[in-house]
Amino acid sequence: MTTGNMWQPVSLSHSIETATSAGTRLCGEDLVVWRDSSGVAHVWEDRCPHRGMRLSFGFVRGDHIACLYHGWQYDTGGQCQYIPAHPDLEVPKTIKVPVYLTEERAGMIWTTLAADAGPLTVPADETGTVPVQSLYVDCSADAAIAVLESMTLAPFSAGRDAETTVSVVTPSLYSVSTGQDLLLVGIQTITDERTALHVVISGLPEVYEGGGQAHFLSWALDLRYRIETPPKKTFAVPAHTVAEAL
Amino acid sequence: MAALTLYNYELDESCYKVRLGLSMLGLTWETIAVDVFPGKEQTTPAFLAMNPAGRLPILKDNHLVLSGTEAILAHLAKTHDASGKWLPESGAAFALVMQWLNFSARDLDATIAARQHSLFDAPGDETALRAASVKALRVMDDHMTARGFEGADWFVGSDATIADIALFPAFALSRDFGIDHDEYPALRRWARKFRTIKGFITMPGIPDYH
Numbered sequence: 001m002t003t004g005n006m007w008q009p010v011s012l013s014h015s016i017e018t019a020t021s022a023g024t025r026l027c028g029e030d031l032v033v034w035r036d037s038s039g040v041a042h043v044w045e046d047r048c049p050h051r052g053m054r055l056s057f058g059f060v061r062g063d064h065i066a067c068l069y070h071g072w073q074y075d076t077g078g079q080c081q082y083i084p085a086h087p088d089l090e091v092p093k094t095i096k097v098p099v100y101l102t103e104e105r106a107g108m109i110w111t112t113l114a115a116d117a118g119p120l121t122v123p124a125d126e127t128g129t130v131p132v133q134s135l136y137v138d139c140s141a142d143a144a145i146a147v148l149e150s151m152t153l154a155p156f157s158a159g160r161d162a163e164t165t166v167s168v169v170t171p172s173l174y175s176v177s178t179g180q181d182l183l184l185v186g187i188q189t190i191t192d193e194r195t196a197l198h199v200v201i202s203g204l205p206e207v208y209e210g211g212g213q214a215h216f217l218s219w220a221l222d223l224r225y226r227i228e229t230p231p232k233k234t235f236a237v238p239a240h241t242v243a244e245a246l
Numbered sequence: 247m248a249a250l251t252l253y254n255y256e257l258d259e260s261c262y263k264v265r266l267g268l269s270m271l272g273l274t275w276e277t278i279a280v281d282v283f284p285g286k287e288q289t290t291p292a293f294l295a296m297n298p299a300g301r302l303p304i305l306k307d308n309h310l311v312l313s314g315t316e317a318i319l320a321h322l323a324k325t326h327d328a329s330g331k332w333l334p335e336s337g338a339a340f341a342l343v344m345q346w347l348n349f350s351a352r353d354l355d356a357t358i359a360a361r362q363h364s365l366f367d368a369p370g371d372e373t374a375l376r377a378a379s380v381k382a383l384r385v386m387d388d389h390m391t392a393r394g395f396e397g398a399d400w401f402v403g404s405d406a407t408i409a410d411i412a413l414f415p416a417f418a419l420s421r422d423f424g425i426d427h428d429e430y431p432a433l434r435r436w437a438r439k440f441r442t443i444k445g446f447i448t449m450p451g452i453p454d455y456h
Contacts, residue, residue, distance in 0.1 A: 015431035020438070023428045056428070057421075059455045068453055133391050136429045196429075213395040221388065 002141060002189055004029060005114035007122070008172045009186030009198045010043060013107050014131035021065060023056030025190045026113060031100070032056040033109055036063040036076055043111040044078055045098040055097065106173065107131055107200035108186045121170050129184065130208040132199040132216045135224045141187050144195045147227045148174060148185060155179035156208070156215040175202075183216060197223070250275035253296070253304040255282040257365070259358060259415040260315040261303045262449045266411050267319045270445035271326050283366050316347040319408040331405040342402040346409035350416075353382040357416040360423035376424065383417060383430055390432035399439050406443055414440050418452045 002008060004027030011033050016022060021034035023046050030046040032055040046054050048067040057068040064073040064081065072095075073082040080095035100111045105122040107129030137144055152164045155178045162179035169175050169184070176183040182203065188196035199220045201208045208216075252268065254261045254277045268275050280302060281287040289300040296304050297313035304311065305318045307325070312318050323333035334340055356378035362368035363375060389401065401409045417433050420426070427434050440446070448454055 012431070015434075017435065017438075020434070022431070022434060023426055025428075056426075057453075066455075068455065133388075134429070134431060210395055210397075214392060217392055217395065 002171045002187070003027060004189070005112060005117060006171060007103075007110050007112045007117060007120045008188050009106075009108035009110050009196075010188055011109045012131045012134055012198050012200065013041070013104050013109055015134065016041060016109060019060040021056050021058060021060055023054055024188075024196075025194075026111065027189050028191050029113060030054065031111070032058075032065070033111075034060055034065050036060065036065075038063065040076065041102055041104055041109045042076060043100045043102045043109065045100075047097070048072060049080070049095055049097060106184050106186065106202070108184075108198050110186075122173055123169070125202070127203055128205060130201040130203060130205050130213060132183070132201060132213055133220045135197040135199065135220055135227075136190075137195050137197070137224060137227045138193060139195060139227060140192055141189045141195045144197060144227050145174065145187060148176070148197070148223065151176065151219075151223055151226070153178040153181070153183065153219055154215075155181050156212045157181050181212075181216075183219075199223075249308055251278060251306040252276070253278050253280050253288075253293070253302055253306075255280050255288075255302050257450060258282060258302055259361065259419055259449070260301075262415050263315050263411055264303045264305060264318050264322075265447060265449070266414070266445075267322050267332075267408060269447050270406075270411065270443055271322055271332065272445060273322070273326055314351075316351050316408075316412055319412060320347070323408050332408050332411075334403055334405075334407065339403045339407075343407050343409045346401050347412055349382075349385070350409070350412035353378075353385070354413070354416045356382060357420065357423070360425075361419060364423040379416075379420070379423065379425055383420065383425065383433065386413060386417065387430040387432045390436050394432055394435070399436070401436075406440070410436075410440060415449075415452075419449075422451050 008026060010024050010026055016033055016035045018035050018039050019037045021032055024031050024033055032044050032046040035041050046056050048055055050072050051069055053067050053069040055065055055067055058066050063076050066073045071084040072080055074097055075081050078097040078099040080091045083089055083091060103110045103120045105120060106125060110120055149166045153176050155162050158179040164178045167175050172187045174185045184200050184202050186198040190196055201212060201216055250273060252264055252275055288302050294300055296311050304313045312321055320333060356375050359370050360375035360379050363370040363372060400406050417437055
């Protein structure tokens with residue numbers, strides 16, 4: 001069980017291009033994830049202090065994000081710096097958007113709702129990562145993880161079947177390995193009943209870009225299908241056995 | 247009367263698809279505004295004579311009177327696009343554009359119904375329409391994720407086609423019926439690219455800024 005006070009991934013790094021933004025939720029809190037023009041990722045509360053408009057509907061200009069409603073511009077610290085309707089106004093320091101700790105690791109953007117969370121313990125990428133997909137499913141994180149742990153993975157690099165190993169890296173990061181291939185799956189608790197699984201390949205882009213991504217996309221879509229399609233109970237298997245397997 | 251005449255309602259995304267097609271092909275056309283809401287003018291005899299189904303858009307191209315969004319887009323590309331890129335003629339690319347036009351006409355109908363329910367109080371089961379819309383948008387996002395792995399920017403082939411035009415409004419307007427762009431990263435990327443096409447225009451509900 002993870003909480004919003006622990007580090008969790010909120011997007012694949014690849015999904016937030018430079019100078020763009022997108023909304024998401026972490027444990028029910030609305031967040032905007034955005035990347036400034038120098039490439040640095042930010043995670044904030046998704047709410048303009050002016051009229052409550054979602055900042056994820058807004059647009060990025062340089063190192064500022066601007067609200068779609070009235071163009072109020074905020075710097076990378078969340079401080080409002082410019083109000084177009086009052087161009088000469090020195091904006092009061094009280095007009096500030098709550099910002100959250102943000103790190104990029106394992107090809108994902110990570111945040112925590114706690115200001116005093118310790119450092120992110122996800123290991124640094126040694127070989128680089130290659131994005132696959134973010135899966136969004138209607139179930140708890142625990143239910144999604146239970147299916148993840150039951151998955152087998154066909155290797156891309158070696159032609160023959162190898163053993164699949166699923167391990168816990170942190171409470172919000174799982175690794176799935178087979179042969180020479182290693183996938184990382186970041187778990188985001190959107191709400192108690194909605195979960196995102198962010199899938200990347202741990203490895204060199206020159207090895208996995210293209211064919212390797214397509215190979216593991218098939219696996220990711222299979223994982224999503226299995227999460228969304230619980231196995232049917234049969235007469236041969238008593239109901240309590242199915243429940244235990246899950 | 248101009249050679250090309252569009253019977254248009256500004257808030258109708260199907261009319262918007264045709265406006266996008268006309269604009270991106272660099273054509274000039276005349277617009278005749280139709281009082282769809284609240285007037286339902288498209289269901290009056292003069293309009294039923296042009297399209298008995300009682301729907302917009304309707305395009306007049308000289309003596310041809312054409313209805314059906316995908317048919318209009320195909321006609322425009324076939325007869326007014328010297329480059330041949332908007333409706334490729336080669337076997338697989340042609341077939342795949344047809345596949346996505348069919349998807350637009352059938353699967354994205356739920357998004358149209360969801361939006362009309364949300365904006366104009368048209369009848370409909372909101373939960374079912376929402377679920378069908380999410381399903382269709384996810385099909386599109388999965389496709390564009392895979393296309394990204396091939397280094398491709400568009401739904402079919404190496405250039406934008408009328409398939410992209412037919413598919414864009416459902417995603418761009420999804421907030422009108424309560425579906426955010428949050429969970430469709432491949433469609434966000436595609437939509438940003440789509441907005442850079444020469445001749446791109448917006449409609450109410452699609453911000454000029456992005």
